[in-house]
Amino acid sequence: METATVHLLEIKATMLTKPSLYTSIPIAVEKHDLPGKAFSEAFTKDIGISKGLENFALGEMLVLSQALGNIFLGETFSAFICVHNDSNQIAKDIVIKTDLQTSSQRLTLLSATINEPVPKLDPSESIEQVIQHEVKELGMHLLVCAVSYTSPKGEKMFFRKLFKFNVIKPLDVKTKFYPEENEMYLEAQVQNITKVPLTMESVKFEPSLHYTSEDLNDLTSPFHVGKSFLLNPNDTYQYLYRIRTKYSSTMQERVKSPSSAVGKLDIVWRSAMGEKGRLQTSQLQKAPFTVPELNLKITKLPDAICVEKKFEMTCTLQNTSERKFDCQLLMTKSKDGGIVWCGTSGKRLGILTPGTSIGLQLQFLPLATGLQTIGGIKILDSITSKTYSFDDIAKIFVYASLQSPFPT
Known part of the structure; x- marks a missing residue:
């Protein structure tokens, strides 16, 4: 046995953690109820209850x-x-x-x-x-x-x-890259997924060897990344960084094939009682950036326009490939339908040789208010019969009154 x-x-x-505030469950009764004032008197005599605030759950004592x-x-x-x-x-x-x-x-x-x-x-x-x-x-x-x-x-x-x-997990971090020809932008969304407020001390981007970064967050805002601020439960704050490729110190030229590992985010916060926490993301990987054969750049566009008032957008169509194009302009309806184009679709733009560009002046009519997307532009190459679509190329604010909402 x-x-x-x-x-x-x-x-x-x-x-070993910081103490938390003592909480209680107050019980309120009517005067004509059987317990009468018994519960109120018991709460008044409780040493953990805040005097004068017996009906609130928060006390004056700390609990380990x-x-x-x-x-x-x-x-x-x-x-x-x-x-x-x-x-x-x-x-x-x-x-x-x-x-x-x-x-x-x-x-x-x-x-x-x-x-x-x-x-x-x-x-x-x-x-x-x-x-x-x-x-x-x-x-x-x-x-x-x-x-x-x-x-x-x-x-x-x-x-x-x-x-x-x-x-x-205290924080949910989502990142997105916006690649450009010579640089790219990183958007980071940091969300508090706990049930308590967190004090964010810093959110910094640490670039890898081949890159440099620039903090584009508002320096005058009280929520600036260099200052502490409170992030309530389920709240999200966005950060923006400009990332550029470094130049070689020996050849004085841009690194042709830098690593796809761009860098990582370093986040420091403190919880309700001052406990410090730190998170570092893994190396953020950028998607390979391919230069399009045809590049459409906007040179002039108003910030806001009145609804049902025609406006003009000036842009440049550039041939970045090593072959020529016989371009034809096609205009189609945008995805949301808030803006329609004015003009004749199928206009021939002519031959576009490598490295050259042509200016375009396009007219649109806004039909709905709010932030509207400009898109639906297509370029047809008559040589190869290939169509190049340009959707969501810009956004414009459409207001209802004849007076602009923006100060002059």
Whole structure:
């Protein structure tokens, strides 16, 4: 018949976190109800309730965490490990080992104070140590605390205890590249997906070796990336960066085939009680930029126009290929239908040799108010019978009144 092993020592683990404000559940009753004022008097006598604010859930006291809970990715996991001798005998040669097991690896966490066996532990005494680790993986984590010691009878004893905590994602980061001929733009959307406000300290873009970056965020805005600001739950803030390819220091020319790894975002925030967190994205990869054979550039376009008032757009059609085009202008309806073109479709533009360009003056009529998209322009090459479409080439604001909403 097997008997359970009774150990002399006991181990406990508690996450070291900032305290949270004490909350209560107030119960309000009418005067004619049976409890009468009993609940109100009980709340008034509660030392954790804010005086004069008995019907509010928020109290004046701070509460320490009693167990391992959730932690945000990028924060530092700190735990207090305590091995206590709750028997009346002396334990000898105590060795404490703490491992952190994730879904992909197992890490040994070393204490800053205890690295060697403790010769003995008297009754009612404790061994205490603090471990820290910056969490870099999502999902459930397992803290494995193992203790080995020698009993008064000289027996080698061993036991371990497991503590679970979950690492959750605090921020959702979405990125999008807008490539141009000699540069590109990076748009980053950072969303707070937690249930508590986060104080954003910095959101910086760190370019890779072949690139330089320029922060295009508003320097005068209180939400500037260099200043701290509050990001409420489910709120999203956008950042914009201009990225250029570096020039070679020896050849003084542009690097012809730079790496597709452009750089990474470095985000630093603090949670409600000041806990600091940091996230770094993986290397952002740009899509290969191919120069179109025909390039349409806008040279003149009004910012806003009154509805049902015809306006003109001036643009340039450039041949960037090594062959000639016999161009024909085709005008079709845009996708949203808010703007229609005025003129004759099928107009022949003539021969466009390599490296040359031709100016176009196109007229449109806005039929709907709001931010409208200009598109539906097609160029037909009569030599190859290939059609080049230009959709969503520009946006214009269409207002209803005869007076422009923009100051002159």
